[in-house]
Amino acid sequence: MARTRTQLLMAAAGVAAVFTATGCGAADMTKQTSPYANVGGAKSVTLSVQSWVGAQSNVAVAQYLLEHELGYRVDTVQVDEVPAWDALSQDRVDAILEDWGHPDQEQRYVKDKKTIVPGGGLGVTGHIGWWVPKYFADAHPDVLDWKNLNKYAKTFKTAESGGKGQLLDGSPSYVTNDKALVKNLKLNYQIVFAGSEAAQITQMKQFAKAKKPFLSYWYEPQWLFNQVPMVEVKLPKYTNKCADEGTKDPATIDCAYPTTPLQKYLNADFAKKGGKAAAFLKKFHWTKKDQNEVSELIASKGMSPQDAAKKWVEAHPDVWKKWLP
C-alpha cells in the first residue's frame, strides 16, 4: 500500500511538472489561432464560410485572389453566424465577409471587448422576406398581400404542418422573426424548419418541379431566383418604431424585415498585423450581380467554388484590381 502512495505522489508531481513546463503563467484563451494556420512558413489567413452560397462566393473569390495574387495560404472553416463572432473574437478565424446584422454581438465584441473591428461594407444589400413561386402568384395575385394569407392556408398545407398552412423556414442559424410574425399577425400557419439551407433548397426545387404552391422564408441576393422565379409577399411596412421595440423584445415584432447593407468584420489583431491580406479584405467590395454570377456557377452549374472564382476573376479584372493593396 505504501508503494501505491509513493507512486501517487510521484504521479502528482509529474502532473505538476507538466503544468509548469507548459508555462506557469496565464494562458490567454482569446488568442488562439487555428493549429492549421501558418504551417511551414507560409503566410495564411483563416476565413469563416457561412452555410449559404452567397457567402461561399465571397470567400471563394477572396481565397483565389489571396492565394494567386498575394501569395497567401487560405484556410476556410464553416461556422454558423453567431458562433462565428465568438471564433472571430478568439482569433480562430481572421475575418467574416458577410454579416447580416447582429446588434447584440456587435455591442459585446466591437464596442465592449474591442476584439473585433468593422471591415467596411461588402457592397451587397441583403433582404429577407416571405416568397411564393411566380407560377402561383400569377394565378393568384392576391396572395401577395399578407392579409390574404389565411385564405390560402389550406393551399399551403403539407404533411408536416398539421392542418395549418406551411411556412418553410431554412437553417436554424439564420436571422428570423417568423415565429413572432405568425403569432402577432394571427396567421393560421405552422413554421416548418427545413433544418439547413440545403434541405430547404431541395424542397423548394421539388415543389417547383411539380408546380405546387409553397410559401417560404427566403432572402436576396440568392442564386435560386434564377432557377425558381419567386415573388415577395408584402408584410406590414418596416418602421423604426417596430424595429426599436423588436430589439427590446423580439416577441413583439409585427413588421417586415429590413433591408440590410451586409458588413465585413475582422479580428482586431489581424486588422493591425495582417499586412496585405488585411488591407485586401478591407477593400473587398462588389455588387449583387457579381456575387450572383459566382453563386450560380457554384450552385447550379455544379462548379467547385475555386473554379467558379477563377472564371469570375478572369472575366472581371477591372473589379478586383482596385482591391489589391
Added chain:
Amino acid sequence: MSATATRPSTDPATEAAATGTAADETRPSPLSAVVRSHAARKLAVLVVIAAVLVPLAHAKWASGSWPDALTVDVSEPLGKASDWIIDNRDSHWIFLYFFGHISNAVIICVRAVYVVLLTLGWAGVTAASTLVAWRVAGVRVAVTTLVSFAVCGLLGMWVPTMQTLALMAVAVTASVVIGGLLGLAGGLSERAFRALRPILDTMQVLPAFAYLLPVVLIFGIGVPGAVLATVIYAAPPMARLTALGLRGADAGVLEAVTSLGATWRQRLLSARLPLARKELLLGVNQAIMMALSMAVIASVIGGGGLGDRVYQALSSVDVGKALAAGLPIVLLAVVMDRTTASAGERLGEPPAEGGPRLLRGWPAWAGVGVITVVVTLVGRLAGSQAWPTGWTVPIEEPVNQFKDWMVDHLYTGVPVVGGTADWASDYVKWILDPLREGLQGLPWYAVLLIVATLAWLIGTWATALTATAAMAAIGVLGVWEPSMDTLSQVLAAVFVTLVLGFAIGIAAARSTRLERLLRPVLDVCQTMPQFVYLIPVVALFGVGRAPAAAAAIVYALPAVIRITTQGLRNVDPAALESARSLGATQGQQLRQVQLPLARPALLLAVNQGVVLVLAVVIIGGLVGSGALGYDVVFGLAQGDLATGLVAGAAIVCLGLMLDRVTQPTSRRDRKGA
C-alpha cells in the same frame, strides 16, 4: 413471416406478459414458473403504487402534458452562465490557469502532429502507414492502406485528410491514456469499478450530439473543443474494456504469480496487463472508431478537416462533394479498423518462425524507419509535399448526375409502388402523426407508469427507478412535448428497423452466400459518417421527419442485421438437428427453435437498434426532423446555449430511459458470472 416472428421482441412488455400467462402452459418448466411469479409480483406492486399515486397526481395536476407547476426554468441561469463565460474568458483565473492551458496544449499537440505529417509529405505518410500496417497486420492490410491513401489523394482531399489525422492522433492518444487509467482503476479496485461502470455504460448510449454543447460553452468554437468532445466520446469504451480485461484475468495464473513472491507492481506489469492485452487492443480499436465518427460530427463546432468538407457540401446539397469527403473518412476507418483488429488477432499467435531474420524484431522496425526517411526525401526532391495538383480525379459531377437521375425518376409517380415522396408522406401521415399525438395525448403519469413497468419487467427495480427518474427529469426541464415528438420518431424508426433487420438477418443466417454478399456492405455502412446519409435521403424523401427516419433506419440496420445473423448462427446445432429429425419444417425450426434460443441476441439487437436510431434521429434536426435535435442545432447555431443545453440534457435522459427499458442483459451477465 418475418413480421410475426419479430413482433414479440419489439415489445418487451407483451412478451414478458405472454411468457407469464398462456404461452408456456403447454410446456411448463421451473423457469417459466419463476418468471411468472416474478412478473406477477412486480406487476402487483406497480398496480398498488399506481392506485395510490395516480388519483393524487390526477387530482392535483390533471393535464395531458407535463404540468407547468412541476417544471423548473433553467434557461435563465444557463443563459447567464454562458454570458459570464464569454465575458470572463480572458480575465478569470479558471480560464487563464486551467482551461486556457488545456486549450493551448491541445492546439500545440495538433499543430505538432500536423507539421510532422506535412513534413513527411504525401510520399512519406503513405510509405510510413503502409509499412507500419504491413508490420503489425500483414500484407493484405498493407495493400489496403496503400490504396486508401492513394484514393484520398486522388479525390483531392489530401490536406483535409491530414488535418483529420492530426486531430484524430491527438484525440485517440488522449482517449487511450485517460481511458486506460480509468480502466486500470476500475480493474484493480472493486469500488472504483462499481462507481465507474454505470457511468461508462451510460456514456456509451448517449448520442454524440449531446456532448458538443458543454465543450462549446467552455472552449468556444474550434479545434480544442472538437478534440475534447472527441476524447469524452472515445475514452469510455477504452476504460470499459481495460477494466473488463483486467478483471477477467485467470485467477489461477494470478495465484501462481503471487505465490512466486511477485510484488504488486510486478504482478500488474508481468501478469495482469499482458493477460488483458487482447481487451486492451480491442479498446484501442473501439476508441479509434468512436473518435473518427466524432471527429466528423465535431465539424459542427469547428473541428475542420474532412468533417468540415462534408458539412460544407451538405449546405449546398452537393452529394458528390459530400461523397468525395466522405470516402476518405470511410477509407481511414477501414484501414484503422483492420490494422488494429489484425494486430489484436496476431497477439495471441506465436511469432512466425519462417522468413529471413531481417524481417523480424527490431531490424524490421529500423528498416521501416529508414525506408520512410528515404521515401520522404525522394518525395521532397521530386516536388511538392502536398498531393500533386494534377493527380486528382473529380467524382463530384458524375455522382451528382446520378443523384439527379434518381430524384427525377423515383421521387413521385412510379407505377405500382408509388414514389419516395409518396412513401414519406404516407409514413408521416399514418405512422408518425398518430404515434406522436398518442404519446403527447397520454397523461404524463401514464407515460411514467408505462416506462416503469417496461423497465421493471425486463430489469430490476433499480433500472426501473433510473428510467422513470430520467423520464421525470425531462418533464421537470420543461421539454416534455418535443421529447415526446422525438420519442415517437425513435419508436417508429426502431419498429421499421427491426422488421427489416430481422427479416434480412434471418435470410442471411440461412444463406451463407447472402451473408458473404452482405458483409462488405455492412462493414462500409457501419463506418460511414452519419452526416453523409442525410443528403441523399433529403433528395429522396424531402424535408421533415421522414428523411431523418430513413437515415436512422439505414444507419441502425447493419448492427441489427449482424447481431441477428450471429445470434441465429450460434444456436446450438444439436438442438436444430434434433428438431429436424423430429420432422419440423423450415418455418417451424425457425419459429420454435432458432428464434427462442437466439432471444438474448435479438434483445441485444433491439437495444442497439434503439441507441443507434436515437443518435441519428437527433442529427436529423439538420434536415427538419424538429423536436430535440432541432433545439440542439438551434442552440449551437444561434449561440443560445441555454436552449441547446436543456435539449441536450433531455436527449441524455431519453437515451438513458430507452436503454434501460430495452436492456436486460447486464443483469443476467452478473448473475451468470
